[in-house]
Amino acid sequence: MTSRYGTRPTMKDVAAAAGVALKTVSRVVNDEPGVTAGTAERVRAAITELGFRRNDSARLLRTGSTSSIALLLEDIGDPFSSALSRAVEDIAAERGCLLFTGSSGEDARRERDLALAFCARRVDGLVVVPAGDDHRYLLPETEAGTPVVFLDRPAGGIDADTILSDNAGGARDGVAHLIRHGHTRIGFIGDLPRIHTSAERLRGYRRAMADAGLPVDERWIATGPTDPAHVTAALTRLTSAPQPVTALFTANNRITLAALHRLAHHRDRPALVGFDDLELAELLRPGLTVVAQDPAALGATAARTLFDRLGGDASPARRIEIPTRLIARGSGELPPPAR
Amino acid sequence: MTSRYGTRPTMKDVAAAAGVALKTVSRVVNDEPGVTAGTAERVRAAITELGFRRNDSARLLRTGSTSSIALLLEDIGDPFSSALSRAVEDIAAERGCLLFTGSSGEDARRERDLALAFCARRVDGLVVVPAGDDHRYLLPETEAGTPVVFLDRPAGGIDADTILSDNAGGARDGVAHLIRHGHTRIGFIGDLPRIHTSAERLRGYRRAMADAGLPVDERWIATGPTDPAHVTAALTRLTSAPQPVTALFTANNRITLAALHRLAHHRDRPALVGFDDLELAELLRPGLTVVAQDPAALGATAARTLFDRLGGDASPARRIEIPTRLIARGSGELPPPAR
DNA sequence: CTGAAAGCGCTTACAG
């Protein structure tokens, strides 16, 4: 143990200790053929004695690939992002790839800074959950051969692989479910309409209503910020109108949560279907009926697409929609009040 | 745009294009002084024209630090791990550090492989949520100057900074809460006792009972695997004995979840306090009373400790306990049945 | 089977 604190032995040190050339050490470390058993033994002894461990960053600089990819999320701390991460990590691990993760916090500027920082590290590829809507800043990177796959939301200004949930189809299914249970006046509470997922879910709502031949009163549709105060206000407006809605479709988990809080003390609860599943949904009374996304499939598909590109797939950019699943647990099967 | 696909321009290319030396390009890229405005302008033009972006991996090889740290979790996909990640990422970002994350899946072997892979990349430091109980494999790394901070569970065979929840104190608070509400026969359902957090929480249970002068019947204590089947069996045993317990302390979120499922159809529900908070806990009827950990504080403290070490702090290894918080919502305030 | 030289893309240390 001669290593001074903070100084690591290099192949050069090992070579000197074993009385061989650098290249011979490299051969032993990498299990390359062409080293006598005796020489290899001497080298291994020196490696153990010095506590040598190969510097992979140096190795990878020479090699050209970094064996790492980056995943840029909205917020690694939320359950949806973390489920995506796990799926991406598993696929990366199969390929011997390490994973950088980073959170944009919905800030387009931070998304850009992080993405470019990852590219500057020369990650082999990038999976991005977009925060902003202009991704032309990534064009030089993709042109230089760093593949980028967009996840959960579409990118702007760049033609690249995109993996999305079937937002419109899922919302349509959820609303159709409410219609099947006798509802005709159905409210929609959603996020800002400029957000792609939000617009798609609203489209699904309209489609379900149209498919059933039901008219839509525009006052039944509330889009805007998803903080509890706004959601609560929208909910009150929809349920206390002269002709109140008898059912609600809440278009994401934050909205569903706020609505549940508001409805907890509500008599004559409207039926409710939410987009996104929640942890204790089946333990509520009534159980919460949801349109669940499949984050594991989203993440895995994004990662596989990325590795396909790294493997040389040069076909046109793909756009893949992952199906959602309706889980009926009670709240979506409440009948409308008898008139 | 002369970049061929897959080939990135280097400082050498920029230098040639601008008709200057490599070093001058470096100066411009790094905003170092000592370049005339005109020269700098020529260099910048060449950078833009070629689409040059500095290779930070190469830079960092020369510099010695990688400006990255790694966080090794049990499973990035679970809410506790992801909350830790976010906290660590925020502190790392303040320092301009990128974050590798990886999941051991509770497998000691995988923990080791991942930790050493990160060390081989020469991350500046490592935060590890232990899966195994022998971490001597990290001794050469810490000796070589790579600081390691252990999080959520203690390490084995290595003297290093450790950040833990106050598991014993939290469990004691939860059980004392049940005692204050009139319970004397209180069941404990916990994980395998060889797991540190599990043993500590059991210790807290015993302490609360002893502090109140209450005897403990060993049949009230069930430790073992935390799959729903085992938990349900334990629960049935505890609540259907001749002298059943009137209250339960469930020692982690998986156990609490399984217990809630089992109790949903139960008349004369026992009071319940769970260790770990759950997302919809306050919307249940009764609301779920919990002892909540503070993953944000755990992660932030671990990351700060790591950066203290990187900043040169060479004081003895620290062991920091983060307080828990009792959140009363109803289930823990149910009285024992009148006799 | 073994090794000396060149190079991955940068920064450091020094000279003009």
Add this chain to the structure above:
DNA sequence: CTGAAAGCGCTTACAG
């Protein structure tokens, strides 16, 4: 103000 040389820790390409 500018640059030529050496070096970070490895691998590649080639020679003996």
